[in-house]
Amino acid sequence: MPEQSEVRLADGVRLHVETSGPADAEVTMILLHGWTLDARSWHRQLTALSGAVGTAVRLVAYDARGHGRSSCMPLRTATLAQLGDDLAAVVDALAPTGRIVLVGHSLGGMTIMEYAHRHPEHFAARTAGLAFVSTTAEGHTHTAYGLSSRITRLIRLAETTGAGVLARCGSWRPPLALLRALRPSIRWLLFGDRCDPTDIRLVTSSVARASLRSIGGFRASIGAQHRLETLAELAHLPAAALVGDRDRLTPPPCAESIAAALPTAELTVCPGAGHMLMMERPDEVNSALLGVLHQVLGRPVSAGPLTPAPPA
Numbered sequence: 001m002p003e004q005s006e007v008r009l010a011d012g013v014r015l016h017v018e019t020s021g022p023a024d025a026e027v028t029m030i031l032l033h034g035w036t037l038d039a040r041s042w043h044r045q046l047t048a049l050s051g052a053v054g055t056a057v058r059l060v061a062y063d064a065r066g067h068g069r070s071s072c073m074p075l076r077t078a079t080l081a082q083l084g085d086d087l088a089a090v091v092d093a094l095a096p097t098g099r100i101v102l103v104g105h106s107l108g109g110m111t112i113m114e115y116a117h118r119h120p121e122h123f124a125a126r127t128a129g130l131a132f133v134s135t136t137a138e139g140h141t142h143t144a145y146g147l148s149s150r151i152t153r154l155i156r157l158a159e160t161t162g163a164g165v166l167a168r169c170g171s172w173r174p175p176l177a178l179l180r181a182l183r184p185s186i187r188w189l190l191f192g193d194r195c196d197p198t199d200i201r202l203v204t205s206s207v208a209r210a211s212l213r214s215i216g217g218f219r220a221s222i223g224a225q226h227r228l229e230t231l232a233e234l235a236h237l238p239a240a241a242l243v244g245d246r247d248r249l250t251p252p253p254c255a256e257s258i259a260a261a262l263p264t265a266e267l268t269v270c271p272g273a274g275h276m277l278m279m280e281r282p283d284e285v286n287s288a289l290l291g292v293l294h295q296v297l298g299r300p301v302s303a304g305p306l307t308p309a310p311p312a
Contacts, residue, residue, distance in 0.1 A: 002046070006070075007062070007093045009086060011077060016069035017094065020050050021058035027128065027296055028095035029289070031061040032087070032108025034134070034275075035222065036215055037206045038068025041105065044282035045289060052301050057101075057293060060094055064107070066214025068206065072171035078217025080225050083107070084114030088122055099128035101296055103289060105278060106250060107218065109135025113227035116234060129292040130239040130262070133285060134247055134277045136254035137231055137261065140223040166216025174215070176208045192246035192274035199279040231261035238295035239265035240288040244273025244280065266291065 002018040009015065018039055029049070031042045039061035046059055053059075063070040064083060073082075091100060104112040109132040116123045179186070186207070187200050207215075239262045243255035252269055259267040268288055273280040294300050 002059075002061075007090055009065075009089055011073070012071075013065045013073045013077075013086075014071045015062050015065065015086065015090065017060065017062040017090070018046075019058060019060050019094065020046065021053070022055050023058065025058035025098070026056050027099050027101055027293065028058045028060055029101045029103060029293070030087075030090065030095070031059070032102070032104040032111050033061070033064065033067070034106030034108055035218060036067070036210045037105075037203065038063045038209060040068070040202060040206060041276070042103075042278060043202075045103075045278055045286055048282070048286045049289060052290060053293065056297060056301070058095070060090070062090060064111070064214075066211045066217070068209050072211045072213055075167055075213055075217050078167065078214060078221075080107075080110055080114045080218070080221040081118060083111040083218075084116075084118045087111055087115040088119045091122070091126060095126070099296060100126050101129040101131070101289075101292060102127060103131040103133065104135055105133040106135050106275065107222065109133065110137075110222065110225055110227070113137055113230055114225070117227055117230040120233070127234075127237065129296045130234065130237050130265075131289055131292055132239070132241045132255070132258050132265075134243055134250050134255075134275050135258070136250045137225070137227045137258055138254065139225050166212045167219075169212035169216070171211045171213065173211055174208055176204070179204045179208050189248055190275045192244050192280055193272035194280065196279070199276065202279075203276065228257060228261050231258060235262050235264060237262070237264065238292050240268065240292055241265045242268040242270065242277055242281075242285060242288055244270045244275065244277050246272060246274045247277075249275045 002020045005017050007015045033041045042061050065073045102112045187195050241255045241258045243252050259265045270281045278285045290301050
């Protein structure tokens with residue numbers, strides 16, 4: 001079982017953390033979840049990798065501020081810039097020495113880019129590999145929800161207006177009963193051709209744990225971020241970029257631009273998959289992560305068995 005702990009940040013926010021593997025491992029892999037989700041979204045990767053890498057790799061996953069079991073935060077800190085600072089603090093607290101591999105899904109990938117942008121020396125001294133899963137370096141440039149441009153503009157206007165309202169709702173959380181009623185919409189937005197019922201239940205549970213302040217507050221900086229130039233400075237690192245061709249939030253052009261900025265990155269496009277790639281295509285994601293670890297460690301590692309049931 002993973003060890004649970006917390007990291008207290010300088011502004012008093014507490015981050016819930018789960019770790020497995022020895023503290024003195026050769027490499028620490030840190031997995032960062034997406035917007036409105038939590039660290040449980042990586043459960044299939046944590047299960048498979050912990051069985052594959054032995055004592056060579058320590059696995060770390062944490063809930064971002066305002067998400068999951070981490071505490072809420074002042075509205076002014078609901079920004080990608082702050083999340084980049086938080087990641088630097090997590091690295092210092094949980095992996096003060098040794099090499100790190102950073103893995104980010106959606107908001108988590110953007111957090112990694114912000115860490116590299118805001119703390120370039122810190123990042124360069126520690127980071128040995130990268131993996132970007134269903135994320136973007138270009139804000140909402142390519143996000144059209146799979147709809148016409150006119151409808152997309154209307155949705156974005158409604159979303160932006162709604163985000164401003166939610167951001168002022170503080171630490172309140174969305175009612176689970178409402179989210180259950182919205183499951184068909186959540187399933188359409190986040191998943192591709194197939195969706196395991198346990199996955200949609202886990203996603204719904206995760207959204208129910210996110211504060212309304214985090215759901216609304218992060219929207220502005222997510223849409224505005226542009227970090228392709230930052231990525232281009234990281235082109236020497238082993239990397240992977242993955243996306244589903246049914247992803248309505250970060251469609252294939254998002255991953256393609258990341259791969260273009262990182263010529264060393266192996267680009268994987270998964271047919272029929274949506275935004276929740278680590279749930280929909282765990283084998284492909286695990287293979288990509290193990291491939292990056294292979295390059296970082298200088299020796300191959302192989303995936304362990306998957307566990308179909310999500311955590312409570």
